[in-house]
Amino acid sequence: MPRTPTLEDVATRAGVSTATVSRCLNMPEKVVEATRQRVMEAVEALGYAPNFSARALVAKRTLTIGAVIPTMENAIFAEGIQAFQDILQAAGYTLLIASSGYDPATEAEAIRTLVARGADGLLLIGFDRDPALYSFLDKQGIPAVVAWAYDAAGPLVSVGFDSRAAMHHLACHAIGLGHRHIGMISARQSGNDRARARVEGVTEAMRDAGLGAPVLEETDYGIEEGAAAFSRLLDRDPALTLVMCGNDVLAAGATRQAEQHGLSVPRDISLTGFDDLELARLVTPALTTVRVPHRAMGEAAARTILAALAGETPSARLLPTDIKLRESLGPPRA
Amino acid sequence: MPRTPTLEDVATRAGVSTATVSRCLNMPEKVVEATRQRVMEAVEALGYAPNFSARALVAKRTLTIGAVIPTMENAIFAEGIQAFQDILQAAGYTLLIASSGYDPATEAEAIRTLVARGADGLLLIGFDRDPALYSFLDKQGIPAVVAWAYDAAGPLVSVGFDSRAAMHHLACHAIGLGHRHIGMISARQSGNDRARARVEGVTEAMRDAGLGAPVLEETDYGIEEGAAAFSRLLDRDPALTLVMCGNDVLAAGATRQAEQHGLSVPRDISLTGFDDLELARLVTPALTTVRVPHRAMGEAAARTILAALAGETPSARLLPTDIKLRESLGPPRA
DNA sequence: GATTCTCTTGTAAGCGCTTACATCCCTCAA
DNA sequence: TTGAGGGATGTAAGCGCTTACAAGAGAATC
Incomplete structure (x- = not known):
């Protein structure tokens, strides 16, 4: 099994330094056309993909948002999460999803995993969880938002309905x-x-x-x-x-x-x-x-987290629900 | 904003070296009770969470499997993926899911992202994709399995049905x-x-x-x-x-x-x-x-990828389907 | 009491990358 | 011709962690 290629391999093959290769990848305008071409060829030939861990380690940010949802098995969260992801993606962020199966311990584990993986922000569903988790998030300095629930005075900003x-x-x-x-x-x-x-x-x-x-x-x-x-x-x-x-x-x-x-x-x-x-x-x-309003909620949650990431202090948002009268409800039988 | 705590912060606070803290976390039996206790207190007090990127960087593995599925919006993949995740979790792996929205470019992007993030293995749906992706995976030496489709002679092992x-x-x-x-x-x-x-x-x-x-x-x-x-x-x-x-x-x-x-x-x-x-x-x-057989397929796919990770060369699996006759099909109208 | 062994802890290298800073070389004005 | 200025590239430090190896402290053996 061939070792997976590194920046250095590319650099050697292209006859330049690792710094130049890095620049080719991240700020291509900073390197002259001929060099860039040589580097890109080497990248292609080697099937090089930058090591995300190494990059995250130095850059201190991962452009990743984590979401922990209770379940993926049914559609309850699908639409809202999809909207959430759409906005995030447009802003250059990647969404990582974990599901807790409605189990608090699994949820706590998932939150820690996501944080450890360097999520820049977190989406959580509802407020019900061990307060220790809130203080953990606080200590880690990771912005998190709660969706599917609303509490202007809650431990985290929320975007939800009543x-x-x-x-x-x-x-x-x-x-x-x-x-x-x-x-x-x-x-x-x-x-x-x-x-x-x-x-x-x-x-x-x-x-x-x-x-x-x-x-x-x-x-x-x-x-x-x-x-x-x-x-x-x-x-x-x-x-x-x-x-x-x-x-x-x-x-x-x-x-x-x-x-x-x-x-x-x-x-x-x-x-x-x-x-x-x-x-x-x-x-x-x-x-x-x-x-x-699943879609509106997902979008609002994404905007809220993006705002928090930008250093703002977004406030909670309450979204309206309404009643859909269809056929399953009628007057009681005589 | 307080800098997020590192191993070193914990070490200083507990009055030990970083190596000892690391051992406490990874091989607790290697460190004496009293020390461990002191370290754990510091971990708790600081809200320390190990930096995954740093760990992955040195360990060369992330215990992470990536899956790229066409959509989460409907239930088509939910059950199979859930089964896939269950087996993986039991084996100590975390599943990262990305969705492509049935778009080849998005899928390619997602695959590269997952690889860059250090996924140890990959689950893909179906065989239809740019051959360059297969050679990319090959160069990276990342085991991948295809599910929801079966082709014993395909470019990747598959677990699926006909x-x-x-x-x-x-x-x-x-x-x-x-x-x-x-x-x-x-x-x-x-x-x-x-x-x-x-x-x-x-x-x-x-x-x-x-x-x-x-x-x-x-x-x-x-x-x-x-x-x-x-x-x-x-x-x-x-x-x-x-x-x-x-x-x-x-x-x-x-x-x-x-x-x-x-x-x-x-x-x-x-x-x-x-x-x-x-x-x-x-x-x-x-x-x-x-x-x-969604569940069986998810489980088989997980076992296949685990086998590949263990250095074996698993072979493709064809699962049986059968017809569920219910009410929506009858003889044609006269 | 010296030697050896065992157990715990510390020291330090290095994973792959980004980036501040240094270096080199070329252009251009005086 | 010379020196300043500036663009392209290289050098090397360091991100937070794991781990091979070293070191030190007792305990056990003779």
Whole structure:
């Protein structure tokens, strides 16, 4: 196995010094045409690629941004992250993505890995994590921004939306339609402030209306999981006329399961989601859900981190959500 | 802004040499308990994180594998990549993912970036790319494996399935059902050998049966794109009784669009997909599709790359696909 | 008590690169 | 003809880390 070529190999082959080769690569206008040509030929012939580690070591910056997202398995974060990446790329940055599988320890590990790899900045989802991580980031002097959640007073700048208010709004609407027996399928609340806020939104709306708390099932993300949770909910309370889900994926599973139970949606039971993924329009009946401005959020997050990198002190941004009324929500059965 | 702490800072604070700190971190059993404790305290207090670039520079390996996938926006690669990552993680490797957006130039760029970042190995999707890239990888001595495609004689080891044969099989089945007017919605074929193979599979099956070529629409990935392509297809040939789609995402879009056109699937028109994503079971009617062993493929790809890293010369692996007959395919309308 | 062995820790080289500074050579004005 | 000025290139330091080797301190052996 041939040793991978270094700057020095190129320099020797081109008959110049390493400094000249380096200049050819980084500031081509600083070196005369003939030399540059010779160097470039050597680069080509050797299949030389600069060693990023060595470069990062001296340059103190990597033009890399890291993002730690809970999962890539479903589309919840895909669109926002794509937008985030688009803006970053245009600014010359590379995005490195790690996924935590909703596990705090894995997330902490991923954050440290990304920092160690010299990420110039970090994107995190939500605020729920060990405070030690915040002080770690602070000590490292690495700008980080939180997305998918909003807290003007949080330990990091954030770009997000108000899950609680959005869900509250949707629940109020459903209650207005006459629903009294409401169930909820939530993602695991531990370590997930978005999930918690959504449950709170529903709970408060019900309390305001003089109803008790929703019948709650907590589950992992996934269509199958949503389906199973729906069945459990129905077991616990057959009088339910509405099941609100913490996200569209769970709602899609619930929709499928309702069909299995021989229930017609929304005639026999209503269902709602959260996120407004493509999925929401695909299932039958189409899901009533909360529209989240994924793309705008990803872009805003990218701009925020770029601003922080430029030495500014960006402030938190709250983005509006709105309710998409589609077919899965109707009045309760008589 | 405080300079980010280095090994030396820790050493000074703990009153030892940098070598001792390094040992504490990498071979803790080599240093006596009391010293280790002192060092660890300093590490903690300073929020020290080892500089990955410096470490990689001397260690000549990064325990990092890079993967360049065409897209993260939909679930096509998610499950396979997740399995790939699981195996890698268990072996102590970190996975870095880049997406190319199905653009060859972006892909080449991503490959070079990953190599420069010291990826010890690479996962690529399909074989279609500039041969210069293969010789580049060869010169760099970086083991790479191709997944989602299979070619025992290809320039790189591969772990995949036979798209052409699978699609051929499915098309034969449909022809057996009586379909004569077949349309096809394909992903862009340029630079995408899987897409091309699938079109070939259908074309051959039709030729074998004495039929002409399928009415073909090519489009970008996406539900909306699939829906639009379906409409175009119907415009071109209203006699179509079956539309075969290059993947489930396009088929899902087509399904939705059929409904818009007031067509009942499969009574008025049949539809098929490819991949067997969760999506396939979610849409109504459930999609007849080709089941791809995503998880097995991801795992096999990981094992293959690990073997290559261990100095072995792994051989290509062909994984079986099979046909999932569900509701979207029926006999042609009378 | 001298010798050897073992265990812990320190010293220092060097990974591949960038860049401040030094050097060289050529042009041009006086 | 000479010296200043300036552009192209070379020299070498040093980024933060790992690790071969050296050094020192006990413990064990004779």
